[in-house]
Amino acid sequence: MIYTNFQNLVWEALKKIPRGRVTSYGEIAKFIGSPGAVRAVGTAVGKNPDAPRIPCHRVVQKGGGIGQYSGPGGVKAKIRMLEDEGVAVGGARVLDVKQKMFFFE
DNA sequence: CCAATGACTAATC
DNA sequence: CGATTAGCCATTG
Secondary structure, three states, X not given: OOOOHHHHHHHHHHHOOOOOOEEEHXXXXXXXXXXXXXXXXXHHHHOOOOOXXXXXXXXXXXXXXXOOOOOOOHHHHHHHHHHHOOOOXXXXXXXXXXXXXXOOO
């Protein structure tokens, strides 16, 4: 399986997210040069090989919503990993999202 | 090339 | 707050 360039860009962006921080699909889309391709970004993230180097669980919805997670454990595991990294999560939502949200440079 | 799909977002109800 | 609708774009068959 050969991955597309779009997917590589998305995963490159994911690797830049520091531990204990989260980002939104929209930010990634903007960073890779396609501000409106949030749907495509979500699809690309979901197809990632789930390698340890790609922290796909640090990607949440713009308003702080957890969103989805295709890995083992689903959304539940995603929340757990975030909390484990120091991101406070209440229900299916990041509490201090404005503070934890990471923006690419 | 056309149609369907999906880890999104914003607007409405 | 949850459900629905409509736009959005890259990928896939």
